[in-house]
Amino acid sequence: xxxxxxxxxxxxxxxxxxxxxxxxxxxxxxxxxxxxxxxxxxxxxxxxxxxxxxxxxxxxxxxxxxxxxxxxxxxxxxxxxxxxxxxxxxxxxxxxxxxxxxxxxxxxxxxxxxxxxxxxxxxxxxxxxxxxxxxxxxxxxxxxxxxxxxxxxxxxxxxxxxxxxxxxxxxxxxxxxxxxxxxxxxxxxxxxxxxxxxxxxxxxxxxxxxxxxxxxxxxxxxxxxxxxxxxxxxxxxxxxxxxxxxxxxxxxxxxxxxxxxxxxxxxxxxxxxxxxxxxxxxxxxxxxxxxxxxxxxxxxxxxxxxxxxxxxxxxxxxxxxxxxxxxxxxxxxxxxxxxxxxxxxxxxxxxxxxxx
Amino acid sequence: xxxxxxxxxxxxxxxxxxxxxxxxxxxxxxxxxxxxxxxxxxxxxxxxxxxxxxxxxxxxxxxxxxxxxxxxxxxxxxxxxxxxxxxxxxxxxxxxxxxxxxxxxxxxxxxxxxxxxxxxxxxxxxxxxxxxxxxxxxxxxxxxxxxxxxxxxxxxxxxxxxxxxxxxxxxxxxxxxxxxxxxxxxxxxxxxxxxxxxxxxxxxxxxxxxxxxxxxxxxxxxxxxxxxxxxxxxxxxxxxxxxxxxxxxx
Ligand SMILES: Cc1ncc(C[n+]2csc(CCOP(=O)(O)OP(=O)(O)O)c2C)c(N)n1
Ligand code: SF4
Numbered sequence: 115x116x117x118x119x120x121x122x123x124x125x126x127x128x129x130x131x132x133x134x135x136x137x138x139x140x141x142x143x144x145x146x147x148x149x150x151x152x153x154x155x156x157x158x159x160x161x162x163x164x165x166x167x168x169x170x171x172x173x174x175x176x177x178x179x180x181x182x183x184x185x186x187x188x189x190x191x192x193x194x195x196x197x198x199x200x201x202x203x204x205x206x207x208x209x210x211x212x213x214x215x216x217x218x219x220x221x222x223x224x225x226x227x228x229x230x231x232x233x234x235x236x237x238x239x240x241x242x243x244x245x246x247x248x249x250x251x252x253x254x255x256x257x258x259x260x261x262x263x264x265x266x267x268x269x270x271x272x273x274x275x276x277x278x279x280x281x282x283x284x285x286x287x288x289x290x291x292x293x294x295x296x297x298x299x300x301x302x303x304x305x306x307x308x309x310x311x312x313x314x315x316x317x318x319x320x321x322x323x324x325x326x327x328x329x330x331x332x333x334x335x336x337x338x339x340x341x342x343x344x345x346x347x348x349x350x351x352x353x354x355x356x357x358x359x360x361x362x363x364x365x366x367x368x369x370x371x372x373x374x375x376x377x378x379x380x381x382x383x384x385x386x387x388x389x390x391x392x393x394x395x396x397x398x399x400x401x402x403x404x405x406x407x408x409x410x411x412x413x414x415x416x417x418x419x420x421x422x423x424x425x426x427x428x429x430x431x432x433x434x435x436x437x438x439x440x441x442x443x444x445x446x447x448x449x450x451x452x453x454x455x456x457x458x459x460x461x462x463x464x465x466x467x468x469x470x
Numbered sequence: 471x472x473x474x475x476x477x478x479x480x481x482x483x484x485x486x487x488x489x490x491x492x493x494x495x496x497x498x499x500x501x502x503x504x505x506x507x508x509x510x511x512x513x514x515x516x517x518x519x520x521x522x523x524x525x526x527x528x529x530x531x532x533x534x535x536x537x538x539x540x541x542x543x544x545x546x547x548x549x550x551x552x553x554x555x556x557x558x559x560x561x562x563x564x565x566x567x568x569x570x571x572x573x574x575x576x577x578x579x580x581x582x583x584x585x586x587x588x589x590x591x592x593x594x595x596x597x598x599x600x601x602x603x604x605x606x607x608x609x610x611x612x613x614x615x616x617x618x619x620x621x622x623x624x625x626x627x628x629x630x631x632x633x634x635x636x637x638x639x640x641x642x643x644x645x646x647x648x649x650x651x652x653x654x655x656x657x658x659x660x661x662x663x664x665x666x667x668x669x670x671x672x673x674x675x676x677x678x679x680x681x682x683x684x685x686x687x688x689x690x691x692x693x694x695x696x697x698x699x700x701x702x703x704x705x706x707x708x709x710x711x712x713x714x715x716x717x718x719x720x
Contacts, residue, residue, distance in 0.1 A: 140548075140551060140552060142548065166551055168547070168551060170544070170577075171573055171574070171576075171577040172573060174541065174544070174573070174574075175541070175544040175547075175573065175574055175577065176544075178537065178538060178541035178544035178545045178548070178574070179544045179545070179547050179548035179551070180548060181535075181537070181538075181541075181544075181545050181548060182517070182535060182537075182544065182545035182546055182547060182548025182549035182550075183548035183549060183551060183552045184548070185535045185545075185548075185549060186549055186552040186553050188552045190548070190552075204538055205538065205541075208538050212535075212536070314515055314533045314534075314535055314549065315515075315533065315553065315556070316512055316513035316514060316515055316532070316533055316553070316556050316557075317511070317512055317514075317531065317532055317533050318512040318513060319512065322527070322530070322531050322532050322533050322534065323533045323534075324527045324533070324534050324535075324536070325534070325535045325536065326518075326527065326534075326535075326536040327536065328524060328536060
């Protein structure tokens with residue numbers, strides 16, 4: 115319901131408020147920079163709405179508390195960063211196998227190792243290609259503004275419920291810390307339909323239910339895996355989120371997500387002012403990946419420049435999506451650096467001179 | 471003829487898959503009897519762990535969630551925090567609870583989480599084929615301590631009940647055995663008391679059950695029972711280590 119009074123919030127707070135407004139009443143987590151505003155907001159505000167905040171002893175415990183809570187059908191979330199998200203990978207795999215809905219926020223930090231706490235996109239592959247064991251995916255959403263952090267948190271819960279899966283919001287320190295005006299709209303639906311036929315609530319007046327991921331009988335495991343793959347195909351058919359800009363006449367297409375897309379937008383505006391026909395495809399859902407949008411725009415543009423705050427991860431997916439033969443260049447700096455609009459403009463100009 | 475013993479309503483009629491002489495079946499029955507006693511089957515949620523008892527859900531007529539190895543107390547915490555009027559229990563082996571899941575059990579106990587934990591200590595990893603557990607006795611041979619557990623290399627068998635009893639959180643911490651009828655009767659009482667604690671909202675209850683794994687000990691069921699009495703009980707003394715009767719008043 116847009117139109118409510120705007121609030122001036124940090125990105126992390128926008129996520130926390132959105133979660134509460136989406137009906138999330140349980141939060142489990144362990145502190146780590148740069149996302150501590152999320153647990154702190156939840157610790158303060160969940161009790162006000164009858165919810166519960168619990169600080170776990172580790173991220174391994176957080177993700178498993180989330181699992182036990184998600185099995186009851188409640189809207190639940192956790193959040194973390196780098197090392198904490200790595201510790202949760204086994205749990206993510208169980209969420210996929212068990213088919214449980216929940217939201218996890220990854221305000222990523224630089225790695226490898228303890229790394230650094232400022233912005234990076236070094237966790238793209240971990241988020242999108244897995245990281246836990248088995249043939250599974252999370253839905254991964256990559257916002258690039260405060261309002262989008264808010265909106266996608268709500269969307270993330272809805273998608274998790276729709277598919278019985280884990281949704282990850284993939285952000286970074288810039289997005290988590292930057293303060294922007296937020297329209298704190300409330301969704302009509304809080305998702306907690308108590309009649310769902312899989313909820314673990316105690317077998318009162320019905321057959322006992324089971325949430326499990328162990329399949330040992332002949333053929334069972336393969337059947338379960340095909341069932342999961344059908345869900346992933348349905349996500350790709352029904353729930354790709356993407357922004358395209360100035361692609362109709364573009365000679366050069368920029369592909370970037372999250373904070374990098376934000377910087378790229380400034381660079382593209384400067385390029386357009388100079389008369390360079392540059393367009394943007396901004397994947398919002400990193401899984402499912404906007405293959406069609408990239409394919410269509412690449413057919414028009416004839417050349418692609420991928421920008422990332424890493425040394426080249428999403429670029430592989432762009433290469434697979436682009437019309438064969440369209441050259442795909444990469445520009446990025448690894449964890450520890452954020453590119454400036456000027457640097458990107460320079461790269462745009464170099465790439466552009468080759469197409470003209 | 472009068473039937474004097476019935477299958478508890480909280481157990482299904484599925485035949486246990488456990489090896490002959492294994493104590494898991496006895497422990498399952500005692501837990502089911504406690505659920506029947508309090509009439510809570512229809513509001514009970516079991517959390518299965520990874521080990522020989524993973525198929526808990528085939529045998530208990532209650533809702534079950536299967537937890538990752540070691541994480542059952544965290545999973546149970548999440549469930550109980552949402553559904554605080556349900557009875558939530560975990561059932562864990564010694565590899566699960568005392569090795570990979572050490573952090574989760576200590577913190578669930580320390581929070582006084584209002585759940586019941588049944589800890590089956592058979593001094594070995596059953597499901598994976600007889601490797602050394604944190605509870606394996608000194609000198610005990612296993613597939614990964616083929617020359618016997620050595621205190622210098624492997625440390626000492628861990629006494630979970632004593633460790634947890636040292637915490638403020640738990641309401642009941644006890645160790646029982648099921649190697650002979652008298653001990654089974656005591657175990658029945660203690661397990662019932664553990665669930666009573668939860669039913670009355672008194673917080674975390676923990677029962678360690680010394681158990682036989684004849685298969686991986688390489689003993690007959692009779693010899694395995696004797697080993698529980700002669701070797702395990704002297705090192706892991708039976709008894710109630712802690713019992714708190716009041717709800718914490720903070
Ligand atoms: C993360 C992880 N590590 C290892 C395993 C393999 N594993 C399965 S059961 C088990 C040990 C089981 O022993 P215990 O907990 O003592 O139970 P028992 O089988 O003796 O009843 C291990 C190591 C696993 N499933 N997950
Ligand atoms: S291997 Fe040991 S613990 Fe497992 S069922 Fe057989 S006797 Fe029981």
